[in-house]
Amino acid sequence: MSAEHDTGSGASAWFADQTFWDDFYPHLFSAERAAEAERIVERSPLFRFPSGARVLDLCCGPGLFTVPLARAGHAVTGVDLSAPLLDRARTRCREAGVKARFVEADMLGFAEPEAFDAVVNMFTSFGYLHRHEDNVQVLRNAHTSLAPGGTLLVDLVGKEILARRDERVSLSELDGKVLVQRDTILDDWSRLRSDWYSIEGSRAATGSMTLHLYSAAELRDMLRSAGFTGVRFHGDYEGGPYDHRAERLIAVATKGVDARGN
Ligand SMILES: C[S@@+](CC[C@H](N)C(=O)[O-])C[C@H]1O[C@@H](n2cnc3c(N)ncnc32)[C@H](O)[C@@H]1O
Structure with missing residues (x-):
């Protein structure tokens, strides 16, 4: 990197x-x-x-x-x-x-x-x-x-699209894999952190992205x-x-x- x-x-x-x-x-x-x-x-x-x-x-x-x-x-x-x-x-x-x-x-x-x-x-x-x-x-x-x-x-x-959304947590499912996304607004709406959790059977993965x-x-x-x-x-x-x-x-x-x- x-x-x-x-x-x-x-x-x-x-x-x-x-x-x-x-x-x-x-x-x-x-x-x-x-x-x-x-x-x-x-x-x-x-x-x-x-x-x-x-x-x-x-x-x-x-x-x-x-x-x-x-x-x-x-x-x-x-x-x-x-x-x-x-x-x-x-x-x-x-x-x-x-x-x-x-x-x-x-x-x-x-x-x-x-x-x-x-x-x-x-x-x-x-x-x-x-x-x-x-x-x-x-x-x-x-x-x-x-x-x-x-x-x-x-x-x-x-930013306007995100501000309109009520939900900060979303759930989706694809081919038996569940994805949970939780968004957190940072620094007075300057940035977003999105935490992701993917669950497939007993296997889980987590990740996080931060963007302007x-x-x-x-x-x-x-x-x-x-x-x-x-x-x-x-x-x-x-x-x-x-x-x-x-x-x-x-x-x-x-x-x-x-x-x-x-
Ligand atoms: C959300 S994906 C979108 C990929 C593609 N545009 C699409 O529509 O499917 C973002 C992509 O940006 C690439 N990426 C992230 N940071 C980068 C950087 N600093 N320079 C070049 N590519 C980068 C990632 O590797 C990933 O492939």
Whole structure:
């Protein structure tokens, strides 16, 4: 793990611990989610990238979005910190008969100047870095990696969506595995800790993730300070508004085509 991810207390960053991704893999990367990713890439107006676009799937995990993006004819690069998840993404591509390039890298450092027409960061893969400025740096890296006129898409659970929920504990079941999630708001709504418990028969696993929570207005400021010009928000993949019914916070930000960012 790189020194940048020291949490300040000397503890390792949760997202660099492979055990978390292994223990919760069946819940995070289920067949249902893979099918949903396929549907989103096929049908969402937010995913209409030019034919043959160079797409960076930032924090690609096991490639749930990488595969349908490659199948749609895009030249896809998947970047992730986890070598085992990248191996799974390679296998998923092989099995689907599609090609993609994979890079094991940290989103805090990864940038390839003007190498992409679109960058996607899906399924709440943002806000992980302990320092707020490091999360802004991730957006700056995406801006650097985009060609002028390129688009960044970030898909999160927004602060407004969490504030609307009454329940702080949720329970779900998948193939006999029970998942309990308990959310705790930290630092006056700046951050969220989500404690996870997975139970299968007599086997139980626990894990915890802590991430920065952003409202649309806060994310807009971050995107602008990272250099993005056009910034808009949606509350679902159909391109609906980010309002009181929003299910996701989806930011769509454009890199300007001239030196003034227009
Ligand atoms: C919630 S998963 C989402 C994966 C994928 N986008 C999807 O929709 O299935 C978050 C991913 O971010 C990756 N990740 C976490 N911290 C990272 C970092 N600092 N740099 C690059 N990838 C990171 C994890 O390894 C994991 O694959």
